[in-house]
Amino acid sequence: MDAPALQCHATTKHFGDFTAVHDINLEVKAGEIFALLGPNGAGKTTLIGCISGLSRPTSGHIQVFGYDVVKQFRTTRALVGVVPQEVSFDPFFTPHQALMIQMGIMGVPPNAKRADELLELFSLSSKRDAYTRNLSGGMKRRLLVAKALVHKPKLLFLDEPTAGVDVELRQELWSEVKRLRNQEGTTIILTTHYLEEAEHLADRVGVIDHGELKLVENTEQLMQRFSQSQVLFRLGRALENIPPGLPAGATLQTAQELLIPWNTPEELSAAINKVQAHVLIEDCQVRHTSLEEIFVRLIKPHSEDKETSI
Ligand SMILES: Nc1ncnc2c1ncn2[C@@H]1O[C@H](COP(=O)(O)OP(=O)(O)OP(=O)(O)O)[C@@H](O)[C@H]1O
């Protein structure tokens, strides 16, 4: 299939007069792993609901592999799998039964062998016939992923796959996500609060906040852009322009505050020399950005950003 795995065009979702998703334009290529990052209530689950057909966008349209998710719902439903944020099962079914039932729901012929393969793949074979209520939290989460895969979706959503799971299971889920993409060519879109998760897995990252997509960027570039050390100079007088010869990325935060990224001690010394050749330095602070800070900065409005960043 040549069409992108996902195209959202001006997608908006209102609940009454509340806007949960606002004018989102997004394209995800087939075979990509894309991470949607955002704080609680940002609109991640709502957007997934609109794409997977659980709810209808109020306006705009969405295509999955070129098919419209509203007009060609049956086709797109077969192409999409969703691992929901909330863990919920009928507690009296066994994992094997849960998978067989899911096949029925998804309109694929129930296939006991496929169910066993999925249980094996997610290390659940020993719990094949146990009540799902007796599975551990991590096992339940693995079963949710297995359920989402019964119909071999080409586009898989993982909504907060590692919220509240231990380190070991997180690693397991990460390798399964990579395997699905590398071996089966599955396109994967995951939501997460953790930039670290996005950094490990995703080719590209989108940041959503208050229903708006604030940024979409290649993960490596994003990390590079933000993980640099920076030096903030307070200047003896206001500048209108950035003095010449400073590294790319130097910005005037205010007329008297100049922020310069640096990577090596040589670059830091050179930055100090160049600035003081132009203007008196009243103060300077060096900082190293942590992953947490990057995320906070990405989702905060610019004015708040300045208050907290130094
Ligand atoms: N069915 C609904 N009716 C009314 N408001 C809703 C409904 N579903 C979601 N919302 C609101 O839309 C906003 C976005 O919710 P959503 O669940 O998409 O956020 P999220 O990014 O997935 O957050 P989290 O990280 O907490 O899962 C929230 O303010 C939420 O209260």
Ligand SMILES: [Mg+2]
């Ligand atoms: Mg959510």
